[in-house]
Amino acid sequence: MDGRHTELLANIPLFASMTAEDLELLSRKLEALTFNEGDVVFNQGDEGSSMFIIEEGAVEISYGEGHGKVMLAALFNGQYFGELSLFDGAPRSATATAAKPSRLIRLQRADLVDFVNKNPPAALRIIAEMSERLRQTNELMSRQVSRNVLEEAEEQLTMGQRVADKVAAFGGSWPFIFLFGGIMLTWMAINIIRMTDFDPYPFILLNLCLSTLAAIQAPIIMMSQNRQSTKDKLLAENDYQVNLKAEMEIEALLRGQAELLARVAFLERFIARKAGAGVLETRALND
Numbered sequence: 001m002d003g004r005h006t007e008l009l010a011n012i013p014l015f016a017s018m019t020a021e022d023l024e025l026l027s028r029k030l031e032a033l034t035f036n037e038g039d040v041v042f043n044q045g046d047e048g049s050s051m052f053i054i055e056e057g058a059v060e061i062s063y064g065e066g067h068g069k070v071m072l073a074a075l076f077n078g079q080y081f082g083e084l085s086l087f088d089g090a091p092r093s094a095t096a097t098a099a100k101p102s103r104l105i106r107l108q109r110a111d112l113v114d115f116v117n118k119n120p121p122a123a124l125r126i127i128a129e130m131s132e133r134l135r136q137t138n139e140l141m142s143r144q145v146s147r148n149v150l151e152e153a154e155e156q157l158t159m160g161q162r163v164a165d166k167v168a169a170f171g172g173s174w175p176f177i178f179l180f181g182g183i184m185l186t187w188m189a190i191n192i193i194r195m196t197d198f199d200p201y202p203f204i205l206l207n208l209c210l211s212t213l214a215a216i217q218a219p220i221i222m223m224s225q226n227r228q229s230t231k232d233k234l235l236a237e238n239d240y241q242v243n244l245k246a247e248m249e250i251e252a253l254l255r256g257q258a259e260l261l262a263r264v265a266f267l268e269r270f271i272a273r274k275a276g277a278g279v280l281e282t283r284a285l286n287d
Contacts, residue, residue, distance in 0.1 A: 005030045005105060008053050012080055017125045025119065029111035033104045041096035041104065048085025048092050049109045054078065057102025063094045074099065086112050120274075123267055161227065168224035171217055 005027040009015045015023065032055070035041060041052060041059060052059075054077055061073040061081060072094055075081060081096060086109050116123040170176050187206055191199050199205040 004055070008055060008078065008105060011078055012053065014080075014083055014126065017128055018122055019125075022119060022122045022125070026107075026112075026115050026122075029107065029115060031106045031108070033106055035098035035102045035104060037098055037100045039098045041098060042082070042092050044092055044095045046092045048082065048088070048090055051080060051083045051086050051107045052096070053080045053105040053107070055103045055105050057104075058099040059102060059104070060097050060099045061094050062097065085109060127264065127267060161223070164220045164223045165227070167217065168221045171221060 006020075006023045009018075009023050009027055009030075015026070018026070030053075035057070042048075044063065054075055056077060059075045059081065060071060061075065063070045063072055082092070084090070085092070086107065089109060116126075184206065187199065188203060190196050191203065192201065
């Protein structure tokens with residue numbers, strides 16, 4: 001079973017840079033726990049003192065209670081949770097519940113401290129791994145994630161749709177009003193002054209032309225308006241996706257920074273204890 005535990009640890013980014021020997025030593029400190037469906041692994045606000053790895057089953061991570069309960073994540077085989085408590089021991093920020101019969105592997109904070117005390121190079125490798133993850137997060141934050149959905153929509157338009165947009169754009173402009181007004185005035189003027197007599201007052205042919213133009217132009221404009229509504233939906237969806245990804249990236253960045261700070265503080269305390277022990281040992285030898 002230790003081989004299986006070692007494999008689970010190796011697949012966790014937190015311990016990915018550790019040597020096979022380090023992983024084997026750390027796997028000996030792991031404890032297997034079994035949970036039935038609906039069992040609570042830990043509650044929000046509980047003291048954090050361990051990390052869990054899912055060997056078999058599934059675990060749901062949620063925030064809040066009752067009607068205000070929000071499902072944050074669903075985790076499955078090989079995934080892990082609660083890793084920050086290994087370094088800061090802060091209260092749990094969410095509740096973990098077994099979604100089905102599950103077998104979890106637990107690593108206690110005290111066991112990790114004991115392991116690091118006996119294997120200082122392993123602590124440096126953990127810090128190096130966290131630095132690399134934080135660097136990757138920073139690179140991800142600097143990438144452009146938005147896209148021009150209007151340009152993409154324009155590329156997919158058919159010839160008829162492009163014509164409808166042009167007609168709607170021209171039909172709702174001042175040049176169209178002035179041009180059409182001039183045509184109407186000229187039409188009525190040449191019939192009133194008898195320059196020609198193809199449509200005398202009350203201009204029945206002109207009314208027929210206007211009615212025909214309105215009947216043709218109305219559905220064309222409605223087609224264009226429908227596409228504009230589709231474009232608005234695409235813009236709203238794109239804004240949502242960009243905002244969601246930005247929120248996730250910021251959360252990942254803050255999480256990475258919290259992990260890094262916790263580990264740096266942990267390493268500082270470890271070095272301080274080693275330095276204090278060295279001073280005491282030196283004094284004892286001098287005495």
